[in-house]
Amino acid sequence: MKQANATSHPRASGLAAVRKRLQLEIVRRKTAETSLIKSQQHYDKLLTQSHLMQDQLRNLSRQILIAQEEERKHISRELHDDISQILTGINVRLAALKIEATANTGNLKRKISNTQRLVEKSVAAVHRFARELRPAMLDDLGLIPALMAFMKEFGKRTGIQIRFTAKAADEIKQLNNIKRTVLYRVAQEALTNVTKHAKANQVTVSILVESNAICMTVRDNGKAFDVNHAFNVRRRKGLGILGMRERVEMVGGTFSIESKHGKGTIVHVKIPLRNGNGAKADNQDLDLPLCAK
Numbered sequence: 001m002k003q004a005n006a007t008s009h010p011r012a013s014g015l016a017a018v019r020k021r022l023q024l025e026i027v028r029r030k031t032a033e034t035s036l037i038k039s040q041q042h043y044d045k046l047l048t049q050s051h052l053m054q055d056q057l058r059n060l061s062r063q064i065l066i067a068q069e070e071e072r073k074h075i076s077r078e079l080h081d082d083i084s085q086i087l088t089g090i091n092v093r094l095a096a097l098k099i100e101a102t103a104n105t106g107n108l109k110r111k112i113s114n115t116q117r118l119v120e121k122s123v124a125a126v127h128r129f130a131r132e133l134r135p136a137m138l139d140d141l142g143l144i145p146a147l148m149a150f151m152k153e154f155g156k157r158t159g160i161q162i163r164f165t166a167k168a169a170d171e172i173k174q175l176n177n178i179k180r181t182v183l184y185r186v187a188q189e190a191l192t193n194v195t196k197h198a199k200a201n202q203v204t205v206s207i208l209v210e211s212n213a214i215c216m217t218v219r220d221n222g223k224a225f226d227v228n229h230a231f232n233v234r235r236r237k238g239l240g241i242l243g244m245r246e247r248v249e250m251v252g253g254t255f256s257i258e259s260k261h262g263k264g265t266i267v268h269v270k271i272p273l274r275n276g277n278g279a280k281a282d283n284q285d286l287d288l289p290l291c292a293k
Helices: 002-103 106-133 136-140 143-158 177-198 236-250
Strands: 161-167 202-210 213-220 254-260 264-272 285-290
Touching (some): 106 136, 136 143, 143 161, 143 177, 177 213, 177 236, 236 254
Parallel strands (some): 161 202
8 A cells, every 4th residue: 555655656746747847838838929929910010011111102202203294394394485485586686687787897797697506506405405304295296296206306316216116096195194204204214225325226116005005115226234233223324224113113004124135125114094995906006217317
């Protein structure tokens, strides 16, 4: 009997020790679970804050771009309506002065003629400056005429041969002002990059409608570059590309660039029409060579 009691006592002590260890393990696991839950909640909170900050930054970028376009429009009108008229008035007065000075020496006539040519150059520069800031044609006639005028002038100025193709012109006219501006600015920036970096002599710009979206491509035959490196915001040269992407994403579109050695660079832009009518591309096409003369 005494032997049985002696045997059961160590067994009871062992069970008590095991029970204590189990309780400690339960407490440890509950503590770890509580800590994990708190960590997950903290992570979710940080993620929500991150998404909120991204939305705020995108909204701020949108406001900046819209404000920039409004400012460009205002400056363009000022240049066209005020400065251009003043310069034209000077030119008219100089022409009258030249007529009145017929009795004087030829030296005076030559000086007046030189001044007139200078004023004419100033007027042309002001007009070009106004078109680059905000072409009135974009607001008055629409995207296609504005792009045609810009590319024609660009080709003459740079010597680059440009072919412009636009399909579904009626649907393109339905784009709102912001989307028209985005497509125009992206084309403008892409062509500027061609002259600065690509060293190309031929560019093809095409606009068409696919799957209820406007698709634009700008293809050149110049030298390639590292696209991923160019998207690095710390690089000054990448700001133009980042600006194009930001403009496109601002209106719910997608932006991408392909660049391969020996094949040049292609800029892809896709912007939703969102007109709700499910319209398909019509047969009204424009295929216009805008080559430098």
